[in-house]
Amino acid sequence: GAVVSQHPSWVICKSGTSVKIECRSLDFQATTMFWYRQFPKQSLMLMATSNEGSKATYEQGVEKDKFLINHASLTLSTLTVTSAHPEDSSFYICSALLIISNTEAFFGQGTRLTVV
Amino acid sequence: AQKVTQAQTEISVVEKEDVTLDCVYETRDTTYYLFWYKQPPSGELVFLIRRNSFDEQNEISGRYSWNFQKSTSSFNFTITASQVVDSAVYFCALRYNFNKFYFGSGTKLNVKP
Numbered sequence: 001g002a003v004v005s006q007h008p009s010w011v012i013c014k015s016g017t018s019v020k021i022e023c024r025s026l027d028f029q030a031t032t033m034f035w036y037r038q039f040p041k042q043s044l045m046l047m048a049t050s051n052e053g054s055k056a057t058y059e060q061g062v063e064k065d066k067f068l069i070n071h072a073s074l075t076l077s078t079l080t081v082t083s084a085h086p087e088d089s090s091f092y093i094c095s096a097l098l099i100i101s102n103t104e105a106f107f108g109q110g111t112r113l114t115v116v
Numbered sequence: 117a118q119k120v121t122q123a124q125t126e127i128s129v130v131e132k133e134d135v136t137l138d139c140v141y142e143t144r145d146t147t148y149y150l151f152w153y154k155q156p157p158s159g160e161l162v163f164l165i166r167r168n169s170f171d172e173q174n175e176i177s178g179r180y181s182w183n184f185q186k187s188t189s190s191f192n193f194t195i196t197a198s199q200v201v202d203s204a205v206y207f208c209a210l211r212y213n214f215n216k217f218y219f220g221s222g223t224k225l226n227v228k229p
Contacts, residue, residue, distance in 0.1 A: 032215065034215070034216065034217070036217075036219075042221070042222075043207065043219045043220060043221045043222055044207070044217070044219045045219075046216055046217065046218075049216070091159055093159075093161065095215075095217070097215050105211070105215045105217070107153075107160070107161045107163075108160075109158075109159065109160040110159040110160055110161075112159065
């Protein structure tokens with residue numbers, strides 16, 4: 001089956017630093033990837049849609065300068081949390097759309113970010 | 117607008133009991149997909165089932181069964197003879213607009229031995 005891998009699985013960083021999270025489709029190509037955020041004991045909320053070769057589309061209320069998304073290839077999208085603050089601590093999860101069918105999306109295992 | 121409601125925040129049962137997790141959705145789309153995912157403490161989303169809006173057949177997979185009723189906009193999930201390993205947060209989700217997912221708030225299931 002299709003596999004989506006996120007790296008790192010967890011990360012701790014200091015306030016003010018930036019951290020990059022990678023989302024890779026391991027055995028398929030994905031023109032579109034999605035980034036979700038999950039606060040503790042809450043649901044997953046869509047942050048942005050990442051499109052290969054073009055700018056990401058952000059959901060309302062999500063700061064694009066804060067959460068930089070780059071989709072440089074058909075198998076890799078990155079989310080960079082810039083100038084991280086403790087309130088950015090969250091679980092971030094991506095999903096990748098299977099290019100062939102464009103009807104199935106697969107989720108990564110998630111990245112737990114803690115900003116201290 | 118899309119909306120998924122999981123009214124049960126947390127459910128506790130004793131092992132071997134049956135349990136039903138409720139899911140009610142709203143959408144104006146005529147074609148849509150509904151999903152159930154399991155999220156164990158490790159955090160990853162485990163796919164359980166996908167159902168499209170044109171298929172109202174109920175489905176059974178081992179101890180899991182799903183009841184999809186368009187008339188009531190519900191897609192309920194039943195675990196028969198629950199086990200401790202079933203303890204997790206379960207999300208119902210609606211897929212819309214080119215594969216975006218709208219997730220319900222989740223139901224935490226605690227299965228006690």
